[in-house]
Amino acid sequence: MTRRKPLTIAVAVILALLVAGGIxxxxxxxxxxxxxxxxxxxxxxxxxxxxxxxxxxxKVGTIKAIQAQGTKTKFSLAVDRDVPIPANAQAIIVSQNLVGARYVQLTPPYEDSGPKMSDGAVIGLDRTAVPVEWDQVKTQLMRLATDLGPKDDASKTAVGRFIDSAANALDGNGQKLHDTIA
Structure with a gap:
């Protein structure tokens, strides 16, 4: 009977630790x-x-998931609970430079008063923004080069050749550039 008592105590201690850990x-x-x-x-x-x-x-959190949903993209963000975010905050994808890593900026920072964003909040398309992409810049620069350069072929101008060369160098290398810089 004395050998059973230490076993009973050990089981009770283990159960108590499991319950405390669960709580x-x-x-x-x-x-x-x-x-x-x-x-x-x-x-x-x-x-x-x-x-x-x-x-x-x-840094106050990370992007947990990104899902394409038709004409929009859903970002699931995990933000430190102790960081107050204004209920009407905007989310902006910020590009530090042409090839650098991007991040989501929640703005404006919370002031001392006003409603705070709750857990599970949704920021709609009307309160988000994305940076201008290189392809859009290239298109506008090509249009400018065409307007300023010879009429037969825009790539014969210095601006046109520069744009073509930069586009060819960056084409298809987004992930590699991200991995290199990140």
Whole structure:
């Protein structure tokens, strides 16, 4: 009977630890898990799950998932719960430079008053923005080169040759550039 008593105590201690761990996990998930925010953008070029979410340039979370949904793209963001975000915040994809990593900027930063964005909030297309893409810049520069250059072939001008050469160098290398810089 004396050998059973230590076994009973050991089982009771293990059960108590499991219950305490379970309660701790529930408390952690309820109070410390990141806030989920969904944002819809018109495109998701050169931005990936795992990239940063920032407020005033400071990392406050990450992009958990990106899903194409017809003419829009759904971003699932995980933001630190203790960072207040204004209820009417905008989400902007920021490109630091032509080939650098991108991130989502939530703006404006929260002031001392006003409603805060809650867990599960949605930021619609009317409150999001994406950077101008290189292809759009190239199209406009080609139009300018055509207007300024000879009428028979825009690629014969210096501006036209530069644009063609830059486009050829960057074509299809978005992921490689992201991996190199990130």
């Amino acid at each position: 701790g996990l529930l408390v952690r998930q309820a109070f410390f898990k990141p806030k989920s925010i969904t944002a819809y953008f018109t495109s998701a070029t050169a931005i990936y799950p795992g990239d940063e979410v920032r407020v005033a340039g400071v």
